[in-house]
Amino acid sequence: MDKELIAHLNYLLCTKIDRVSAISGGDISRAYLLESETEKFFIKVNGQKNALSMFVAERNGLQTILKTNTLSVPRPFHVEPYNEGGFILMEYVESKTATSKEMALFGRQLARMHQKLGDNGFGMEQDNFIGSLGQSNKTHQDWASFYVEERLLPQMQLAFDKGLLNRTDTPNEEKMVAVCNNLFPKVNPSLLHGDLWSGNFLISNNGVPFLIDPAVYYGHHEVDIAMTKLFGGFGDSFYNSYREIIPREPGEEERMDIYQLYYLLVHLNLFGSSYGPPVKRILSAYF
Template structure:
């Protein structure tokens, strides 16, 4: 972090920053731990052109989750634009290794978040981001239509534009919609984290689950669960607790695959060819 930005944050917070330490800020931003005499802050800095809108979307998502009073998120302190890019300052949550009991608590709290259905439509009040990629959130009252139009098709088209998939490997919108309408149940919109892998939650030192780096919108609650299972899965106590609130109705395995397809397409578009085969296998299996 350069001294100009450090001085600017000191001025805005009216504090003296005694130490700045580089820490992980995710795949898209630089992260810093800011130490003051009485408090610690986490600061994300990004110099990309879209950083100001990216951080504003993150701020709004964190505040939306916090407003449900179901599961904790870090409190946002500052969200500012730079000459190029922007920065986000939040409460710092010191992590610890989760116990099975704490993961059980996490499962209950996530289910309570998903029980928030403050709307009859799927989507969000504005577009946001999944990682550094734009995520379209145009509202739709039909979940299958929303998922195809706002999730699968944009990523498939981006993959074609970037030559990561061939045009003839991409199913038509009609084919995608028919499969999704067959496999998706009628569901109520749930407030989602939107990108819930193991790097996007923290168990605090006092055992409290916190959600971080959301890509929030209203969707089917199984989307978050599908993402938790993509890279190895969470502790079994998490799923046992969660399923007390959302008993299985059948077809979860197939829906998991199709919901994971979106995240795999995102990874294909962000990180390249190592994700081609799992994407192609799912496209062949369902479409």
């Protein structure tokens, strides 16, 4: 990190940063731990032209979750442009390996967050990002139309444009909406994290679950659960405590495939053709 940025951070924080350490912070941005004599902070820096928009969306998502008083998030302090991109400066949360008791707490708190319902239908007032890809949150009153038009179709079109899918792989919109209407129950617009894999939560040293890197919007609560299971799952204590508050509904297994399809399409577009086979399997099986 260059001296000019460190000097600016000293000014913003009204303290002197004594140590800067590079740490893991995702695949997209450079991340650093900042240490003063008495405090620690976390910063992500990105030079891409859309970085400032990404960080503004991240801050807004963190603040949206914070306002629910259900799950903790690192408090965002500053988002600013920097060079061609930008940075986000926030609270640093020291983390540890989760116990089953702490995962049970996480499950209960996530269920409470999912009980926070939107007043304006499915979506969100602002668009945001899933990874580095834009995520449209145009509001719909119908869940199936939202999920097809704002989630599946944009990612399928991007994959087609990149040569990762062809037209024979991609069903038409009418058929997709019809299938989803058949599979989806009556759905309330729950507040979602939107990208809830194991890298996007942590357990603090004092046992408090924190959500990070949100891609928030109002949708079906099963979407977050489907993402938790895409790369291995969060363990029985998490799911059992979640189900005490929000029970399983019939047809969830089939919907899990449809909901994981979105994330597989995102991975296909971000990381390439190795994600093509599972995408094509789900498209073929359901559409």
